[in-house]
Amino acid sequence: MSGNRFEGKVAIITGAAWGMGFQHATRLSEEGASVVLLDIQAERVVDSASKLPRSLGIPCDVTRADQVAAALEQAASRFGGIDILVNNAGGSLAAPRPLWELPEDYYDRVLALNLKAHWLCVRAALPAMRSRGGGKVINIASFAPLIGSGGMAAYAGAKMGVIGQTRSMAAELGPLGINVNAIAPGLIDVPHEKVVFSREDFEKTAADHIARQAIKRVGTPNDISGAVLYLASSDSDFMAGQVLIVDGGHGLFNFAEGWAK
Ligand SMILES: NC(=O)c1ccc[n+]([C@@H]2O[C@H](COP(=O)([O-])OP(=O)(O)OC[C@H]3O[C@@H](n4cnc5c(N)ncnc54)[C@H](O)[C@@H]3O)[C@@H](O)[C@H]2O)c1
Secondary structure: OOOOOOOOOEEEEEOOOOHHHHHHHHHHHHOOOEEEEEEOOHHHHHHHHOOOOOEEEEEOOOOOHHHHHHHHHHHHHHHOOOOEEEEOOOOOOOOOOOHHHOOHHHHHHHHHHHHHHHHHHHHHHHHHHHOOOOEEEEEEOOOHHHHOOOOOHHHHHHHHHHHHHHHHHHHHHHHHOEEEEEEEEOOEOOOOOOOOOOHHHHHHHHHHHHHHOOOOOOEOHHHHHHHHHHHHOHHHOOOOOOEEEEOOOOOOOOOOOOOOO
């Protein structure tokens, strides 16, 4: 669907050089938003942004307070404010490993990327959102902590933290006209080469997940964009501190398994 729900709005999407972030940016742009793409992949984020109208790509490490502050200031001064922030940058940074083998600096990096960065970005976006009279923050969590994910202690811990932090942010910022909500995606097949899993490992993991899901396929980035656009739009004005779980119905038990022909 495309329309003009976001005409005149300015949206920041982190981790938008490719993957789900770029899809969210594309969909917001198609519906009229000016979009600012942030990513640590400097060349790729500038190149990806150049494919969208009314856009800006800014190389930025979202775990660095100074870089986040500079990027959001640049975005706000270019487009006159900030209305929507999608905290999408994240990831487990490495394949699953036993918790007793996780290097301490890896644990700290995963927490910084998946949890602290949300706080840094929200804090930096606040003045520009308040100058517009309110806004929308969408924090990307994961189904990982909800289903329980052995081998992913740091990542699942950080993503569960996203849910707690989202609820705190929602309580504090709701009175200022800023809705803060989260999305917990299930397994999503992003179109570029796998950074953490080989394609073969991904296919094996996917088959395992699909067997546990009501919807018998892996998700696509666009499946998550639908939820992002809903939370970015006025249709969700009465929602705060909630988590939309978009995971194909992972873990739903079915007494009627195999009955439907
Ligand atoms: N793919 C899945 O199955 C899945 C499932 C649940 C949740 N998620 C979450 O969805 C979000 C997007 O995932 P994706 O699969 O599109 O991942 P991805 O790895 O394709 O994209 C993540 C983007 O974040 C960027 N990034 C990494 N570190 C950064 C940093 N320090 N500063 C700025 N940018 C940085 C990367 O360069 C990349 O472009 C992440 O938060 C991820 O944890 C993904």
